[in-house]
Amino acid sequence: MGHYTIKMPDIGEGIAEVELVEWRVQPGDTVAEDQILADVMTDKATVEIPSPVAGTVLELGGQPGALLAVGAELIRLEVAGAGNVAAKAPQVAAVATPVATPVAAPVAAPAAAAPVPVQRPPVAAPVAMRAPGEKPIASPAVRQRAWELGIALQFVHGSGPAGRITHEDLDVYLVSGGQPRTPSAGSGYAQRHGEEAVPLIGLRRKIAQKMQEAKRRIPHFSYVEEIDVTDLEALRAQLNERYGATRGKLTLLPLLARALVIALRDFPQMNARFDDDAGVVTRFEAVHLGMATQTDNGLLVPVLRHAEAMDPWACAREIARLAEAGRSGKAGRDELSGSTITISSLGPLGGLVTTPVINHPEVAIVGVNKIVERPVFRGGAVVGRKLMNLSSSFDHRVVDGMDAAQFIQAVRALLETPALLFVE
Missing domain, CATH: 4.10.320.10 (E3-binding domain)
Structure with missing residues (x-):
């Protein structure tokens, strides 16, 4: 029998290190060729690492939350044949379990079939x-x-x-x-005196790093405007009644996405990324719309690519697909990167006003608040209308306050006259 060391592979795109998220095996387990050994995270995408050989697990290369450089030792196996490294006594006790065990508890032998x-x-x-x-x-x-x-x-x-x-x-x-x-x-x-120390690992660590970077590098300013979505909601109900069975149901988000696409034609400076190291703002004709999505593990931003080329029903289907991929942990790296402007919505929990954090290196994010029905004056009479705030944030280094206000007012005009969403 020999020992075989599996090193952290180069998973491409210039990645120098990854975070170890979860082990799929433990010391003593028998693994087959191509069996998944561990999940690692790069940016916000989780990657599965398979075993190139069959064998028995001797050592793990770290605990969940550890940062591993490409080429670092990931796991050591005992294999039939000579293996690829000289045999040595495995240090199972240091990595057999991610928590401390009692001093009196015996260390499991490497050949054990399962943890005792x-x-x-x-x-x-x-x-x-x-x-x-x-x-x-x-x-x-x-x-x-x-x-x-x-x-x-x-x-x-x-x-x-x-x-x-x-x-x-x-x-x-x-x-x-x-x-x-x-x-x-x-x-x-x-009285209660308990405390809980929760390490930031995996997706939570990536979110923390992303938010810190965004707030540190971007001087945010927010602009809030109230939108009357009574007619928009009436049109949406009519479209769902007529086309829901054949094209699928529409939520508010596909219609808002269409309004953004149209408004961005006149405000291309919002659909951009700012490389502040190089001092270059890149504006995009394509609208790759980030959709901030809450999952059990944390916040993800799947990307609706080429939203400018989608009608509301195609947009709705793609939003649903991306949301499900994000929540199930199956979204790939290409589905979680490359956005040019982002929508953030908490649905019915959206509150009255929010101050969304810009998805660096973008320069704008549009936050959607909840819809409420309130009395308003219309033609001298008090009537009930459905109102919703858009709370949006902008990078003040490259977006002026006047431009931001005009952009949101353009979106407002489209949403309050929803027929314009279907006029080209």
Whole structure:
């Protein structure tokens, strides 16, 4: 038997390092050729790393959240034959699990078929799974369930990424001897002193870096305008009633996208990227529309390419496809990069006003707030109208306030007279 080291491959596009997001295997696992070993992240795209050979896992090259340079050791396998490196005793103990284990717990041998469950002490004398001061990592749902069951998370082994405690871990704890404690009366008003340290890894780290860079480099200014979308919503309802069964249902976003496409013809300085290092603004004839999308893992910006060439129904289908790809984690790098202007919408949670952060290196972002019905004066009478604010941000280095206001007013005119969206 020999040892085979798999190094972090060059995944192209000038990427020098990636972030290790999740291991698909653990020491002792047997892997087949082409089996996925790990997920890594570059920018906001997740890439799966397969194994070029079959073998048994000896060592992992880091914990989730670690940054690995191209060419760094990713994983070491025991393989049939000579392998590609000289054999050495594997250091499994350092990387077998992303959380600290009790000193008394034996280290699993490399040839083990599966991780051995940690032996927990009797409930009468629990021993913490963590060092003093180390906080357990768990989602709010897991913490709520643990509280309802009376389980102290300090004593629960976490099997998820970075030692995160899952619902399955709670089940294992109960089965292996842990017993729920009866909460004391009035515990809903008891003092609480728990803390949770949540490492920023994976997509959350990329989002944090992107937002910090955008706010550090771009002097933002925002412009908010109220739009009367009563006629637009009436037209949308009529189109859905007539064409919904054959062309699909329209939401507000495809119509807003069409309004932006038309308005950008007269305001090309908004559909641009600013290379502030080179001091060059590049304006684009093509409208590659970023669609800020909230997922379970964080904010993604799938790109609706060539929105200028799509009618509202084609635009709606592509928006739905990109949103699903983003939420399921299947969006590719080319679907998450290259936008020239971005729309940000929180739907019914959109509030009255927002201050969206520009998607660097773009120069403009249009934020969509929720639709509310309010009384307004129309022809001397008070009538109910559907109103919505557009809260937009601009890069003040290259976009003047007057130009931004005129651009949003052009979008407003199109949305308040929706027939213009279909006139060429």
